[in-house]
Structure formats: structure tokens, C-alpha cells
Amino acid sequence: MSAGSPGSTLTLYRHILKAAKFFPSKKRDSIIREIKSEFRANKDLADPTRLSQCLTLAQRGLADLRSYLPEARGDAGGGGDIQISLRGATTE
Secondary structure, three states: OOOOOHHHHHHHHHHHHHHHOOOOOOOHHHHHHHHHHHHHHOOOOOOHHHHHHHHHHHHHHHHHHHOOOHHHHOOOOOOOOOOOOOOOOOOO
């Protein structure tokens, strides 16, 4: 996904990967592989509308993943209350 400011896309990618490391799932490794695959598949995306859709989806995903970070839970890794905000379905 190359945007008007590729640095911001790279930063978004890095933040998503870091946040995904805390996702509580047995499938975490495959989820991280899928994230990498999606970004690679869309690295040369030129259509501004599609690019905007992909970036919006990535930003929503990051917001969702951040809810699993220890500081978001108010603890250092266990026992805290988790608050999740659902935004609704996304469209492609």
C-alpha cells in the first residue's frame, strides 16, 4: 500500500505488527502472516479509492488490536478488564 506519504503506511504496518503480538489467540502467528501478506499484496496499489479503503481498514484493525495491549487493559499482562468497541461491518 503506497500512499501519498509512504512513511505513514510503513508506520501503520509496524504498529499493526507490534500490536498483533499481544492478540490472545492460538492462531496469532497465522494472523501476523496474513497481515504481512495483505500489505505485500497491496504494496503497489495505485487506485486512490481502493487505497483509502485499505488504509481505513488497516487503521480500524490497529484500533481493535490495541485493545489487547497490556497498557490498554490497565495491567502488565493479566487479569484486567478488557473493553472492546465494535464499529460495525466494513465494506470492500
